[in-house]
Amino acid sequence: MGLxxxxxxxxxxxxxxxxxxxxxPGIRSGDAVADEIEVLVTHAGDNLEPGESECxxxxxxxxxxxxxxxxxxESDDAIVIRFDHGVFPPGEPATIEAAxxxxxxxxxxxxxxxxxxxxxxxxxxxxxxxNLAHGIEVSGENTAIAGLTVRAFSGSCIHVxxxxxxxGGDASTGAGNALDDCAAGITVAADGAQVQGNxxxxxxxxxxxxxxxxxIHVQAGEALIGDAASEDLANYVGNATVAIRVGTAGGEDAAxxxxxxxxxxxxxxxxxxxxxxxxxxxxxxxxxxADGNRFANAISxxxxxDDPGAAPSMQNTLRGNRYEDLELIAIDFGPTGDxxxxxxxxxxxxxxxxxxxxxxxxxxxxxxxxPGPCAGCTVDLYLAERRGSDAPDVPIEPIPETSTSTGSxxxxxxxxxxxxxxxxxxxxxTDPDGNTSEFSAAVRVGSxxxxxxxxxxxxxxxxxGYFGSEVSLGSVFPPGSGPPGPVRSxxxxxxxxxxxxxxSWFASTTLADxxxxxxxxxxxxxxxxxxxxxxxxxxxxxxxxVHLHEGWNTFVYIGAEDSVxxxxxxxxxxxxxxxxxxxxxxxxxxxxxxPDVPAWVWGFHTMEPCAAYFVHMxxxxxxxxLQP
Numbered sequence: 001m002g003l004x005x006x007x008x009x010x011x012x013x014x015x016x017x018x019x020x021x022x023x024x025p026g027i028r029s030g031d032a033v034a035d036e037i038e039v040l041v042t043h044a045g046d047n048l049e050p051g052e053s054e055c056x057x058x059x060x061x062x063x064x065x066x067x068x069x070x071x072x073x074e075s076d077d078a079i080v081i082r083f084d085h086g087v088f089p090p091g092e093p094a095t096i097e098a099a100x101x102x103x104x105x106x107x108x109x110x111x112x113x114x115x116x117x118x119x120x121x122x123x124x125x126x127x128x129x130x131n132l133a134h135g136i137e138v139s140g141e142n143t144a145i146a147g148l149t150v151r152a153f154s155g156s157c158i159h160v161x162x163x164x165x166x167x168g169g170d171a172s173t174g175a176g177n178a179l180d181d182c183a184a185g186i187t188v189a190a191d192g193a194q195v196q197g198n199x200x201x202x203x204x205x206x207x208x209x210x211x212x213x214x215x216i217h218v219q220a221g222e223a224l225i226g227d228a229a230s231e232d233l234a235n236y237v238g239n240a241t242v243a244i245r246v247g248t249a250g251g252e253d254a255a256x257x258x259x260x261x262x263x264x265x266x267x268x269x270x271x272x273x274x275x276x277x278x279x280x281x282x283x284x285x286x287x288x289x290a291d292g293n294r295f296a297n298a299i300s301x302x303x304x305x306d307d308p309g310a311a312p313s314m315q316n317t318l319r320g321n322r323y324e325d326l327e328l329i330a331i332d333f334g335p336t337g338d339x340x341x342x343x344x345x346x347x348x349x350x351x352x353x354x355x356x357x358x359x360x361x362x363x364x365x366x367x368x369x370x371p372g373p374c375a376g377c378t379v380d381l382y383l384a385e386r387r388g389s390d391a392p393d394v395p396i397e398p399i400p401e402t403s404t405s406t407g408s409x410x411x412x413x414x415x416x417x418x419x420x421x422x423x424x425x426x427x428x429x430t431d432p433d434g435n436t437s438e439f440s441a442a443v444r445v446g447s448x449x450x451x452x453x454x455x456x457x458x459x460x461x462x463x464x465g466y467f468g469s470e471v472s473l474g475s476v477f478p479p480g481s482g483p484p485g486p487v488r489s490x491x492x493x494x495x496x497x498x499x500x501x502x503x504s505w506f507a508s509t510t511l512a513d514x515x516x517x518x519x520x521x522x523x524x525x526x527x528x529x530x531x532x533x534x535x536x537x538x539x540x541x542x543x544x545x546v547h548l549h550e551g552w553n554t555f556v557y558i559g560a561e562d563s564v565x566x567x568x569x570x571x572x573x574x575x576x577x578x579x580x581x582x583x584x585x586x587x588x589x590x591x592x593x594x595p596d597v598p599a600w601v602w603g604f605h606t607m608e609p610c611a612a613y614f615v616h617m618x619x620x621x622x623x624x625x626l627q628p
Contacts, residue, residue: 036079036080037080038080038082039061039080040056041088042087044087044095063103063122071140078111080111081112083118083120085117088115088120093121094119094121096123097126098123098127100126101127106143113136114175115146117147121148121151123152124151131154132154135150135151135179142162144169146177150177151180151181154183155183155187157186160186160189167194169233170233173232176196176235179200183212184212184216185214185237188220188221195224196224197233200212200237201240214242217248218245218256219251220255227260227261236268237263238266238267238297241276242275242276246279246282251282253284257289262294264278264298266296275298277301278301279301279303281304283310284311285313287316290317293321296325297324298326300337302330302332303334303335304350305335313350314351314433315433316349316434317436318428319380319398319428319436323394326394332438334349338392339439353435354372355427355428355437356428358441360627362446365415366414367414370406370437373408374410375407376406377429379412379429380403380428381398381399381426383397383419383424385424386442388563389572393426395426402418425445444562446627447560447628449539452467452538452539452609454537456532456533457534457583458531458584459528459529464524464612465556465610465612466522466534467534487526488528489506489527490518493614496551521558523554524612531585543558543626544556545622545624546625547620547622552617556611557611558625559626562607562626563606564578564605571615576616577616581614591603591604
């Protein structure tokens, strides 16, 4: 620690410490060795009469007077403003009410205001009607603000115009600040700011208790917000319209930031603290790196604003983040509220980088391409939440060790990724310049194979898929049976009939036959006298698409088992109802499903591989079942 000297002046203590650079809250590693002067705040008031407050003093040094003292000091020593624990006990914080005017800006370099270990609240309720009254304003370089609660100011709780300023620190040591009820929690307008360990918008109270407009705003310069190296350096931001904003619409100064390891939309206890937008990047803001953050309870997680009057924001790298409880999409260019279709166009946020498109997703291999093509780009695979028609699908978290590079044609392959059949996945791509795309559509991971066959028929009517080889119908079915055979008749709905019409075959006669053969993968009505197994089977590794006409259709679903909504997603909005006819030995019955009626009316909830169905279409469409 070096040489420590104490000097008592007018009964107060001023500590001078010779120390290695970086030990003071206001001095960073690499700076020259300096002396430190401690100024102890010994009075919680702010409206003392002129001359009544002075620093140092055993009982009348206010924070306002301490800042005036620090600004007036012309030495090269670092100054640390701390708080008397007898006046500012940590268990019962004392409130400094900014009564007549804002506190003076900190204009001197190398000043730290350190409330760690004390209980200090700076309240600006009396100044709310003033235009842009900031709680703590910093214009001096190499300054630090730690361990304070600042609330209820019409401007920023903490406003930074000085370079190389540290706001907060290790939350486990009490260095983080708690900021609420201001127009912005922290505003940064200078290079080199470090914003870490702060809780912003989590304890709103008083007349200005609505959501804060902005939690952290980087208006200009370059900032580090959070740090993935330690959870104690994460900023928690909630109850805000925009949690973190980089850039200002119409601004002239460029702004950028590294945003790492922060928690957006949740309290320190894990309770919801909703925000509208987690991270907003506004031109001329750009070159942002957002990595390892958690976005929750938001309408949109990350928005890159498309401002027609400004050059688009570029080189924003948005990888490794986690998402939960989003209303809209995770990464939004525009914002539009939905994924922008891939196209050759490149004029927009992040160059409107095309998102990945999946070609096949099974447990052994997930492959696809990035149109453009995007050659030498990085694709990240995410576990996803499938939400169907209620809301857009959203990513949840990156799947470990699943980043891969695209080839010259934009193609990519994930071999044996750590996923299971039934998982849903999404992907993003980042080009060599650092432009990350919006997320892809979600795709279900399949097992890679579906096997159909050996369907059991019960006495009476059976509506089943046939999976044997094509058979020309003779006098009996199955062929080789003794006459008249176990199957009395077979019927198939003729495609495109309006009204519906059937092709039919009857045992032991050809007089009324219009159905000449049965083919694999087709749906038929079978009337059987006995219980029997319908012979035949086949195996597919791909889903089998089916073209459906307006009106009634029958089909065999050859794809992965999933909810009806998910399985029929490729014809969503084109069908009105789906029916399944069941004869399982416990009676023959129809089971209905319709997307337009409550779930308690449905007779079934899951599309089963190899089962036969009726569907009523109000327009033509092609059903592409989920990858088995």
